Amino acid sequence: MLLWLVPLLAVLGFAGWLVYRAVRFRPPAGFRQAGPRPVTVPEMPIAVKLGELLQIATVAYRDPALEDAAAFANFQERLQALYPHVAAQCARVLVGDKGIIYRWAGHSDEAPAVLMSHYDVVPAQAEGWTKPPFSGEIAEGYVWGRGALDTKCTLAAAMEAADGLIAQGFVPVNDIYLCFSGDEEIMGPTAEAMLSALQEWGVQPAFVLDEGGGVVPDALPGLTVPCALIGTGEKGLAELTVTATANPGHAAMPPRHTAVGRLAWAVRRLERWPWPLRYTPPVRQLMEDAGRHARLPWRPVYANLGPLRPLISLWAGLRGGEINALLRTTCAFTSLAGSPAVNVLPDRASATASVRILPGENSKSVRRRAERLLKRKDLEIAIRAISEPSPPSLTGDGAWQVLTEAVAQVWPEALIAPYLFPACTDSRHYARVSQHVYRFSALAWTRQERALMHGHDERISLKALARMQAFYEILISKL
Ligand SMILES: [Zn+2]
Known part of the structure; x- marks a missing residue:
């Protein structure tokens, strides 16, 4: 009879657990922020x-x-x-x-x-x-x-x-x-x-x-204490090129989608489906160490990185910028090539993205994911690895x-x-x-x-x- 109580209690229990974790997530005991120290070096x-x-x-x-x-x-x-x-x-x-x-x-x-x-x-x-x-x-x-x-x-x-x-x-x-x-x-x-x-x-x-x-x-959203960020790893770099192929011809009698139109679909799809969020060890440590000092409502977020991961992923993906770059492989299309003349249908149109790869992934896994997302015969995918991520x-x-x-x-x-x-x-x-x-x-x-x-x-x-x-x-x- 009171079966409806079960999901309600489950939700309340889960919320209570998140709050409990957030309450315990505080700066270490005895932490006192020191003041800046003047330097004596002549300028x-x-x-x-x-x-x-x-x-x-x-x-x-x-x-x-x-x-x-x-x-x-x-x-x-x-x-x-x-x-x-x-x-x-x-x-x-x-x-x-x-x-x-x-x-x-x-x-x-x-x-x-x-x-x-x-x-x-x-x-x-x-x-x-x-x-x-x-x-x-x-x-x-x-x-x-x-x-x-x-x-x-x-x-x-x-x-x-x-x-x-x-x-x-x-x-x-x-x-x-x-x-x-x-x-x-x-x-x-x-x-x-x-x-x-x-x-x-x-x-x-x-x-x-x-x-x-x-x-x-401003190392993290909500952080009010200055933070010395020491890069312990760095992202890799690759250039991903997507090429759409089509029959060339006169622009006066076009098909429904030209190579450029199909390329636009591919670019849009890769932007709509960002790479999955992953907490690499340095970023997890940053969020766990510095997140304790964040103000509300951010501290509970850093206290619950695991359970809130889907929400953080969505938020970071929509926001983009520095925080998103810390959390996932990013793919920024920057370069385009199509027909040399406006009235000629191109047989190839291509777009190249600068891909910044999280440690734990590599240029091959980037290529595989792009191929999965863009599974169409008229699209070619090529990747040029410039630097794999540093562990x-x-x-x-x-x-x-x-x-x-x-x-x-x-x-x-x-x-x-x-x-x-x-x-x-x-x-x-x-x-x-x-x-x-x-x-x-x-x-x-x-x-x-x-x-x-x-x-x-x-x-x-x-x-x-x-x-x-x-x-x-x-x-x-x-x-
Ligand atoms: Zn430099």
Whole structure:
């Protein structure tokens, strides 16, 4: 008779269980958010040198004819002049035309560290910029120029820290390799060639740091505490091309659907059916560690990632953007080709998407899923793997501890959490030789500041730059 009570009690019981989990999901006992700490590093010396490095237009192009080889050579020589103690103390090896390795000998070669950066930049036209993009001007509290954030800043901070420490007579515990490539933006061969050189010398990196995450105020929706995001893994990259075929002919007598029409169906279908949501280990850890500090109504969501997964998947898929990119493989169609003339029916029309692949999947599984969704005879699917995803690095042992201690000393106000870096960095090559590859740009930045990378008016504040130098000084003293 009271059978209707059973589903009601089940729903109430389930809701109660979710609430119980949410109530228990709190910051650790005794947690007190620390205040920011001032840094004592003087702002101008590093700013002036970075300004000088930004004046050298090391713009990377896929077509070597467009590149200014002299700029790259000039950059390499300026480094020697700007950082004389590094030049005197560290053996420099140039790898190919663009790779620079400084070997800084420590007391031991047991657990060598690799500090990476790249000094090539993406192109910049003066139009749209407040200061010319290669002026390296210091004004209004910033150093301005293409590469200020991506990523001559980390190169200058590592060099400035090393130069100062060498001048004081400091010798690191372990060997440190400063590795700077000059073709990261075009995914060139230099980073891999530098890794091969290290391997030829018998160097097994115990710690690798490259550009990547930073200290952000908005790591997750609902989070009000700044969070230092350290990329422990990175997504893969592939290009997926869908081609629709048809009979060519005159556009005055078209069939019901042309190749372009059928291609539109395919593109729309792949957009409507996003890849399944998956919590990779770094993202799960980020949500579990940082989610405890989120405000309502977000905390209960992070407390119940498993049970709420279908809802989170739907919400993230509709919203898109950064949070969605953390949770699933994404597929962004960016390029189209069809008939060369408006009045000719094309025999082929194709669309290419940039696919960013979660660790745990690969270009083959991406292709298989696209084939399943687009099962039609008149559609061809091709994939070009550019970089498979990097497996997440370890977060429980000494290397992680060294890094997080240095981060905590410079940004005591920030939570520290691993995350998945959504783009490709040179460090992806190192995942096959080390379980300690981390991506962190040692910079506190907002969403607006992050958007300056590759955009107009790229610039870094003098304060942020000094803090970055402080971070490298502390980190190097621990390596
Ligand atoms: Zn970069």
